[in-house]
Amino acid sequence: MRNALSAEWRKLLGHTRAFSFLVLIFPVGALIITLMIDILPGLLIPDLREFNAARTRTWTDDLLMVWTLLTGFPGGTFLQMPFIAFIAVAFAGEFQWGTWKNILPGQSRTVLVLAKFIVSITLILLALLATSLIVAGGSWLSSILFDSSYGPPVAEVDFASYLPDYFSQILVTFASLTISAAIAALIALYSRSVMAAVLLTVGVSIVEFASILLLLVVSGILNRPNLVNVFVVTPSYNLENIRSWILDGVGSNVGGIPGLTAVQPLSTSILIVTGWLVGLLLATAVLFNRQDINS
Amino acid sequence: MSQNFAIQLENVSKTFGRRRKRVEAVRHLSLEVAAGQVFGFLGPNGAGKSTTIRMMMDLIRPSTGTVLLYGRPVQNNPPLLQKVGALVEGAAFYDFLTGRKNLEVLARTRGCYDPQRGQTLLAQVGMADRADRKVSGYSTGMKQRLGLAAALLHDPDLVILDEPTNGLDPAGIQDVRLFVRDLVEKQGKTVFLSSHMLSEVEQVCDQVGIISNGRLVQTGNVADLLSSQAMIRLEVLPLARALGLLLPKWPTVANGRWLEVQAAREHVPEIVQQLVAAEVQIFQVAVQQQSLEALFLAATGGADA
Ligand SMILES: Nc1ncnc2c1ncn2[C@@H]1O[C@H](COP(=O)(O)OP(=O)(O)OP(=O)(O)O)[C@@H](O)[C@H]1O
Ligand SMILES: [Mg+2]
Numbered sequence: 001m002r003n004a005l006s007a008e009w010r011k012l013l014g015h016t017r018a019f020s021f022l023v024l025i026f027p028v029g030a031l032i033i034t035l036m037i038d039i040l041p042g043l044l045i046p047d048l049r050e051f052n053a054a055r056t057r058t059w060t061d062d063l064l065m066v067w068t069l070l071t072g073f074p075g076g077t078f079l080q081m082p083f084i085a086f087i088a089v090a091f092a093g094e095f096q097w098g099t100w101k102n103i104l105p106g107q108s109r110t111v112l113v114l115a116k117f118i119v120s121i122t123l124i125l126l127a128l129l130a131t132s133l134i135v136a137g138g139s140w141l142s143s144i145l146f147d148s149s150y151g152p153p154v155a156e157v158d159f160a161s162y163l164p165d166y167f168s169q170i171l172v173t174f175a176s177l178t179i180s181a182a183i184a185a186l187i188a189l190y191s192r193s194v195m196a197a198v199l200l201t202v203g204v205s206i207v208e209f210a211s212i213l214l215l216l217v218v219s220g221i222l223n224r225p226n227l228v229n230v231f232v233v234t235p236s237y238n239l240e241n242i243r244s245w246i247l248d249g250v251g252s253n254v255g256g257i258p259g260l261t262a263v264q265p266l267s268t269s270i271l272i273v274t275g276w277l278v279g280l281l282l283a284t285a286v287l288f289n290r291q292d293i294n295s
Numbered sequence: 296m297s298q299n300f301a302i303q304l305e306n307v308s309k310t311f312g313r314r315r316k317r318v319e320a321v322r323h324l325s326l327e328v329a330a331g332q333v334f335g336f337l338g339p340n341g342a343g344k345s346t347t348i349r350m351m352m353d354l355i356r357p358s359t360g361t362v363l364l365y366g367r368p369v370q371n372n373p374p375l376l377q378k379v380g381a382l383v384e385g386a387a388f389y390d391f392l393t394g395r396k397n398l399e400v401l402a403r404t405r406g407c408y409d410p411q412r413g414q415t416l417l418a419q420v421g422m423a424d425r426a427d428r429k430v431s432g433y434s435t436g437m438k439q440r441l442g443l444a445a446a447l448l449h450d451p452d453l454v455i456l457d458e459p460t461n462g463l464d465p466a467g468i469q470d471v472r473l474f475v476r477d478l479v480e481k482q483g484k485t486v487f488l489s490s491h492m493l494s495e496v497e498q499v500c501d502q503v504g505i506i507s508n509g510r511l512v513q514t515g516n517v518a519d520l521l522s523s524q525a526m527i528r529l530e531v532l533p534l535a536r537a538l539g540l541l542l543p544k545w546p547t548v549a550n551g552r553w554l555e556v557q558a559a560r561e562h563v564p565e566i567v568q569q570l571v572a573a574e575v576q577i578f579q580v581a582v583q584q585q586s587l588e589a590l591f592l593a594a595t596g597g598a599d600a
Contacts, residue, residue, distance in 0.1 A: 099389060101384075
């Protein structure tokens with residue numbers, strides 16, 4: 001496994017175009033936005049200077065921002081697209097380049113799939129961590145330049161509530177990303193095409209979330225309101241539910257959707273999300289192990 | 296268990312597609328390749344060479360039959376394939392990496408990264424001075440050379456090369472020939488080499504198997520194969536009667552005043568006797584040893600194969 005990981009790491013980092021445009025785009029984008037929209041105009045235009053000075057920002061929010069943006073519908077799905085494309089390149093790319101035939105003999109297919117998955121998810125996670133630091137760092141720089149406040153002081157932060165908040169958000173975003181990534185990997189190996197994998201994965205994410213609407217309609221037609229509760233098996237519901245439990249201490253009924261009564265306990269939701277992830281990865285490995293490599 | 300066989304194919308078939316798109320790429324192929332020699336796998340385009348090689352590398356699964364390497368089934372057996380290096384159907388690499396980096400990634404995947412060995416191999420295939428350029432700028436021949444190096448990275452016992460000289464210039468072809476002989480003679484490896492170039496096989500291979508339409512039509516020692524089949528030319532009169540006599544037993548064609556008979560040299564007396572008994576007049580008999588090319592065309596059914 002270690003060999004496969006180190007090979008995959010070098011390969012994906014070596015694909016500078018995909019890595020820059022699909023992964024580094026987040027930290028680099030954050031840097032550019034901070035500089036171009038916040039700091040430079042503030043330095044050049046006096047009016048904006050005052051505006052900036054009057055802003056109150058908190059590093060506690062800044063550190064969380066990118067993670068919150070990436071979950072939620074539909075914004076999160078679209079922001080996740082570059083990452084989905086990166087996963088698709090990692091998996092379907094080997095078909096396009098005709099390179100599976102070089103790496104498969106002598107290495108277990110399951111190990112190769114896992115190595116690709118772990119490396120690409122790790123790179124994405126690191127990019128997101130960098131992004132959140134850049135956002136906070138930019139605000140901090142701007143607070144020094146423009147003499148505004150950048151709170152709260154570390155001594156005043158209630159870490160007992162902030163840390164669970166912070167980590168649960170990261171965890172939920174991470175879980176959501178890995179599930180999208182696993183769907184992308186499965187479709188990429190099945191379709192052998194980067195483009196198909198990106199489009200279909202986004203499609204699946206939308207359908208998965210929108211299934212609540214379908215369920216509402218169907219349950220209305222059949223006059224079986226209980227049918228809506230099927231929604232609680234979806235990754236979307238359970239991720240939302242996990243966040244709700246950790247942050248608010250209660251389960252989520254997704255903003256009070258009529259008929260949604262089967263609110264899950266935290267442990268069940270964690271189990272269901274894990275089940276999806278393991279199931280998808282397993283399906284990917286099984287599919288790949290049965291595949292004929294013709295390219 | 297016959298450990299001295301590097302490769303054994305037991306009744307291997309592969310069918311692609313279903314119903315009307317069904318293609319029987321390989322049909323009931325059985326073959327044994329002893330270790331320590333160069334085996335030539337000869338066949339026209341579309342004969343099933345690459346499909347067979349992919350099955351040997353566990354890239355595609357046979358529809359029926361088993362592939363054994365060193366006496367063990369190859370399916371789902373990565374450790375066994377660690378002993379095998381291959382260049383399958385046109386070398387392909389990561390375009391976005393340099394030649395050297397490509398070798399590094401492949402070696403790391405197999406857990407045998409050694410920059411020194413990479414450098415040695417790059418020099419051996421004549422790519423040392425171009426190794427630090429991106430593969431996207433390589434010609435077909437350069438990729439093919441890099442592919443040879445990649446096949447040998449982990450010092451395999453068995454080297455499988457699918458049309459290794461594809462896209463190489465004459466000097467490159469000569470290099471590969473010497474390289475292959477060297478692998479077997481000096482390093483004690485086994486080489487399985489597919490080709491549709493007869494001269495190539497004739498010059499480097501010890502044994503040869505001819506495949507056509509997915510079927511193995513001939514196998515044997517190159518020297519024996521060449522002497523077993525001869526072309527016997529006979530100037531006879533009347534031509535038609537002679538043709539009618541010989542045709543049931545030997546492939547025979549009339550060519551001007553000559554009959555051309557495909558038969559072993561040992562059959563010459565019998566042929567002459569038959570003709571004499573039927574009162575055919577014989578003016579000349581000439582026995583020509585066949586070239587592998589003629590043998591190949593005869594075995595694969597000529598140009599229409
Ligand atoms: N993935 C596939 N799907 C359908 N048919 C295939 C596939 N791969 C190969 N074939 C068919 O199988 C037959 C054998 O192909 P193969 O590539 O093994 O031939 P080959 O002997 O290597 O030919 P060449 O000398 O041109 O390389 C051909 O008829 C080909 O069309
Ligand atoms: Mg071929």
